[in-house]
Amino acid sequence: MQPIHKLWGAIRQVRQRHLNPASLQFRLTAEIAALSVLGLSSVAIWTSWKMQQVLITTHTQGVEYVATRFPRDVELYSEMLPVETGLQKTIDNVSVPGLVIWVKSLDGKRLLAQSNQMYSSFPATAALISLADMPLKPQVYQVGNRYLILYEGLVTVKGKQLGKVYMAQDVTQDQRQLIAAIQGLAIVCILVTILTMAAIAYRIRRSLQPLQSMSQIAGAISVDDLSQAKLQLTSAPSEVKELAQTFDMMLSRLSEAWEQQRQFVSNVSHELRTPLTVVVGYLQSILRRSTNLNDYQKEALETAAAEADRTVRLLQDLLDLARADSGYMHFRLEPVMLNDLVAEVTGMAEKFSNRSIRVEAREKVTAIVDRDRLKQVLINLIDNAVKYSQPEQPIELNLEQVERQAIIQVCDQGVGIPLQDQSRIFERFYRVDEARTRISEDDTKYVSGGHGLGLAIVKTLVEGMGGSITVRSKPGQGAVFEIALPMSKEKALA
Known part of the structure; x- marks a missing residue:
């Protein structure tokens, strides 16, 4: 057949x-x-x-x-x-x-x-x-x-x-x-x-x-080779050659505009991150040391500190993406025992989120990854699962080996993602309508969701380590984010 x-x-x-x-x-x-x-x-x-x-x-x-x-x-x-x-x-x-x-x-x-x-x-x-x-x-x-x-x-x-x-x-x-x-x-x-x-x-x-x-x-032609892209047409009519020359000029202008935009994002992110970090430090210091603040002042300072911290994280994400676009993000690929790494990340997440996270692994799995980058990926995915699910709903991490690939699944039973949005959630600044609100820790109000860069960074980091990430979800039935990572050096560098 x-x-x-x-x-x-x-x-x-x-x-x-x-x-x-x-x-x-x-x-x-x-x-x-x-x-x-x-x-x-x-x-x-x-x-x-x-x-x-x-x-x-x-x-x-x-x-x-x-x-x-x-x-x-x-x-x-x-x-x-x-x-x-x-x-x-x-x-x-x-x-x-x-x-x-x-x-x-x-x-x-x-x-x-x-x-x-x-x-x-x-x-x-x-x-x-x-x-x-x-x-x-x-x-x-x-x-x-x-x-x-x-x-x-x-x-x-x-x-x-x-x-x-x-x-x-x-x-x-x-x-x-x-x-x-x-x-x-x-x-x-x-x-x-x-x-x-x-x-x-x-x-x-x-x-x-x-x-x-x-x-x-x-x-x-992709963004990476936009500056070197040229249409080489040797045996073509003069009209087509003129069209190719015009197209090359357009590519050159696009490359310059893209480079300027990328440099601008990198510069702004770098220049704003330091003063905002100082502001966050001062706000947190005031909150810790001041004992004569009334409730209104304390709430205002907590809100300012939270938003400033959120802005710092946004700038850090923008800086990471700018480095990835510029090719300055380097990965230290080495054999890592994923069981230990997943257990470490799960422990950190349980401590800061006050949520119970189950890990299921039937065997020892080793992959060629960057330990710190993979931690960042898992923390982002677990943070999403915590944000968009009820406190009593379980969060699971499954670890297995399938056809010379290490598979990590982050599963939740939250609001889920509509099918028409699943192909776009890894785009920058894209947020699903239902995911723009989440339940607060005290289960009393809805607060704003993320800034739409977390999953874009996750995808960039996973692909930078030679892996891939997919999502399966239904509205109201949660989501499963699946990471496939190479188990050999050759596949990681491919």
Whole structure:
């Protein structure tokens, strides 16, 4: 089944790339192919019609020549012989191979004379005579398996109309050759159309290849290599090269703007962190040493200290992200016994959150990580679990080894995360609406959630150690954050 799935996938990919009605390649190919088919068809139809007209004209001229002689010969023979005998004598005299002549009375009811070979040459004589009674046009008529050109004229002797003369020129062989030529022309046109469409599709694909290369290069550009990204198009039309140069200029401007923004965030975070840390220290010192503060003053100082501390943590997070973006965040990767590290972090979290946290580990698990960075990751995830779950709801950490990877799960039974938000919670400054409030420690009020950088830092740190992080959650049923970490040096550096 696997090869069939691969083949079907390849077919779908080809259809999406080459048979997509919305693509420029498909539209150009279809339009030019339609114009080619229309042009070749018009030429083939006109050529066929012209060849038919040449055939009709050529044989009609011969029949008309015989028709102009016929009345004179009839008048000449009628002076010496009876009229009907003169008619028959004239028919025998002017007859040539492939030409059949018969004469009927003016009322069309009586046959006066006819060619001797008429019935032997034309088995469908009755159909021929009935066809000749209708108004005739200069065209080829099919009678049975024969093709004929018909002619009708009056026979006049001494100013008196004797009847009507009919002539049928057999052009079967010429008509069949013409049909064969038309069929050959049609086959040639079809083949030329197919080859033209293939050539057009190939040329259009080659012409659009630089645009596809631009799309692939642009899709592969990331923030890290934005400054070095260049679209190198050697064999491309001048219009596409101009577009590539404009795109390179845009990338250069984006790189400069991104670098300026990153430097600004780093500088602001660094410059503000120190004075705010001093402010937090003074506020906490005042709270510890002052004994003559009333309740209102004490609450105000506690609020100021808490918000200042929160701002310091925000600035530290911004500084960490700026260092990661600049490539200045270094990891000391080494083998670490995760059981001990998880137990240490759990003990710290239980002490500061007054919550019970269970750890489940069926085996000893070692991974290649940065001990301090992994502690920071777990503290952030446990802090989220504490914030967005009730005090009586349990928090669990599961540790196991799966296919040469160390797996750490942080599970809670809190408010959960909607499905549409799960793909964005690791973005910077993104906060789920339901997660913007959390229950306070005394279970009496709701307080503001985080600043939307915690999970972004978690993802940055985990990926910096060569791992990955995912989330599974349902609203009202809690969330499970799963960290996968490499257990070998090679995978950690990959």
